[in-house]
Amino acid sequence: MPHIKVKPFNLDTIESSSQLTNIIKFRAKGDDELLGIEYKGEEFLINIKQDSHNNMVIKYDKVSRPLNVELVKDVIALIADALDLDIISSNIYSNANAHTLPSQYLKKIKDFENIEFGDKKVALEVGFGSGKHILYQANCNRDKLYIGIEIHTPSATQLLKQIKIQELDNIWVVNYDARLLLEMLPSNALEEIFVHFPVPWDKKPHRRVISKSFLEESIRVLKPSHRLELRTDSDKYFWYSLETFFDYPKISVDVIKNRDLEVVSKYEARWRRQNKDIYDVLVTSDELSSDIDRDFNFTFNNINFDIPLKDKLPKESQIFDGYFIHFERSYYIDNGLLIKIAFGSFDRPEHKYILIENNIVRYISSSPVSTSTNYKAHQKLEEYFNV
Numbered sequence: 001m002p003h004i005k006v007k008p009f010n011l012d013t014i015e016s017s018s019q020l021t022n023i024i025k026f027r028a029k030g031d032d033e034l035l036g037i038e039y040k041g042e043e044f045l046i047n048i049k050q051d052s053h054n055n056m057v058i059k060y061d062k063v064s065r066p067l068n069v070e071l072v073k074d075v076i077a078l079i080a081d082a083l084d085l086d087i088i089s090s091n092i093y094s095n096a097n098a099h100t101l102p103s104q105y106l107k108k109i110k111d112f113e114n115i116e117f118g119d120k121k122v123a124l125e126v127g128f129g130s131g132k133h134i135l136y137q138a139n140c141n142r143d144k145l146y147i148g149i150e151i152h153t154p155s156a157t158q159l160l161k162q163i164k165i166q167e168l169d170n171i172w173v174v175n176y177d178a179r180l181l182l183e184m185l186p187s188n189a190l191e192e193i194f195v196h197f198p199v200p201w202d203k204k205p206h207r208r209v210i211s212k213s214f215l216e217e218s219i220r221v222l223k224p225s226h227r228l229e230l231r232t233d234s235d236k237y238f239w240y241s242l243e244t245f246f247d248y249p250k251i252s253v254d255v256i257k258n259r260d261l262e263v264v265s266k267y268e269a270r271w272r273r274q275n276k277d278i279y280d281v282l283v284t285s286d287e288l289s290s291d292i293d294r295d296f297n298f299t300f301n302n303i304n305f306d307i308p309l310k311d312k313l314p315k316e317s318q319i320f321d322g323y324f325i326h327f328e329r330s331y332y333i334d335n336g337l338l339i340k341i342a343f344g345s346f347d348r349p350e351h352k353y354i355l356i357e358n359n360i361v362r363y364i365s366s367s368p369v370s371t372s373t374n375y376k377a378h379q380k381l382e383e384y385f386n387v
C-alpha cells in the first residue's frame with residue numbers, strides 16, 4: 001500500500017501551496033484527514049494520519065483507489081515535494097515494475113454497465129490467481145472472450161503481462177470483487193463460469209464467493225444447458241456448496257472426484273502432491289432466464305438538508321429488507337461533509353464515500369456498482385439526505 005512517513009508538519013500549509021491547488025480539491029477533517037484529489041482525470045482520496053510517535057503517515061485510501069495505483073504514488077510524491085516534507089520512510093519509489101499495466105484488456109467494473117455481448121461467446125473465471133487456467137482456455141478457444149475477475153491486484157497485473165507475452169486478444173481482466181460483477185451482466189449470456197479453488201473462508205463464511213445469491217445470478221447469466229464449474233480441495237467448502245446448490249430449483253448438479261484437467265495450477269499441484277481429494281461440482285442451468293433491469297440512476301435528487309446533518313445520521317447499522325446501510329465515519333469539509341459508508345447486500349457490501357458540498361450530494365469517484373440491491377440502498381440514502 002503506497003505510503004510515506006514524514007516528520008510532523010502543519011497541515012494548513014497544504015492550502016497555501018500554489019503547486020497543490022490544482023490537484024487538491026478539498027480537505028476533509030475528522031479523527032484523521034482526507035484530501036480530495038483530482039489528478040490525470042481520476043478522482044481519489046489521500047489519507048493523512050498521525051502515528052503513535054506523532055509522525056505523519058500519508059497513504060492511499062483503499063475505498064477510493066484509482067485503477068492505476070501509480071497515480072496515488074505520484075500525488076504523494078508531489079505533496080512531499082511541494083511541502084518540502086522531511087521523509088522518514090517511503091515505499092512509493094520502489095516496486096517500479098509492480099504496478100498495473102495500462103492495457104486495453106484491463107476493464108473497469110463500470111465498463112460492464114448495460115453491457116451486451118450479442119452473439120459473442122463469453123466465459124467468466126472468478127479468482128484466476130496465477131491465470132494458468134484462463135490463459136489455457138483463451139489459447140484453446142480464440143473465438144471466445146474470457147472475462148477474468150480477481151480481487152488481488154498483483155495477480156491481475158501478472159495476467160495482463162501474460163496476455164501481452166502470449167499475444168492474446170480474448171481476455172478481459174477485471175480487478176474487483178467477483179461477487180458484485182454478476183448482477184451487472186445480461187441474462188443468458190455466458191457459456192461457462194469457472195470458480196477454481198475459491199478461498200474457503202471457514203471462519204468468515206459470509207466472505208465466500210459461492211452463496212445463494214451468487215448461484216442465483218450465475219444461473220441467470222448462464223445460457224441454458226451451460227454450467228458453473230466449482231473446483232475445490234476443501235471438504236467443508238464442497239459440502240457447503242452442495243447444500244447451497246441443492247436448495248435451488250431447476251438446476252442439475254454433478255459431482256466428480258479427482259478429475260484430471262488439462263491444466264494444473266500451482267495451487268492445485270500443491271494439493272495433488274499431498275494426495276488431497278479434489279472435488280468438482282458442476283451446476284447446469286436448465287431454463288432460459290428473464291431479463292432484468294440493469295439501468296439504475298445513482299444521482300441524488302430531492303436533497304434538502306441543513307448542516308449539522310452529521311448528528312442526524314444513525315450511528316448503528318440500519319438493516320432493511322435485503323440490504324443495509326452503515327454510516328461509518330464523517331468528516332467536515334468547507335460547506336459540507338464527507339461521509340464514509342458501507343451499504344448494499346449483506347454478503348456483497350459496497351464501500352463508498354459520499355461528498356456533500358454546497359447542497360450537492362454525490363459519490364466520490366464513481367457510482368456504486370449497478371445492482372438492484374445497491375439501488376434500493378441508494379434510494380434509502382436519498383431519504384436520509386432529505387430531512
Ligand SMILES: C[S@@+](CC[C@H](N)C(=O)[O-])C[C@H]1O[C@@H](n2cnc3c(N)ncnc32)[C@H](O)[C@@H]1O
Nearest residue numbers: 127128129150151152177178196197199265267
Ligand atoms: C486459492 S486462490 C486460487 C487461484 C486459482 N483459481 C487457482 O486455481 O490456482 C483463490 C483466488 O481467488 C481470489 N479471490 C478471493 N475472493 C475473491 C473475490 N471475492 N473476487 C475475486 N477474486 C477473489 C484470490 O485473490 C485468489 O487469487
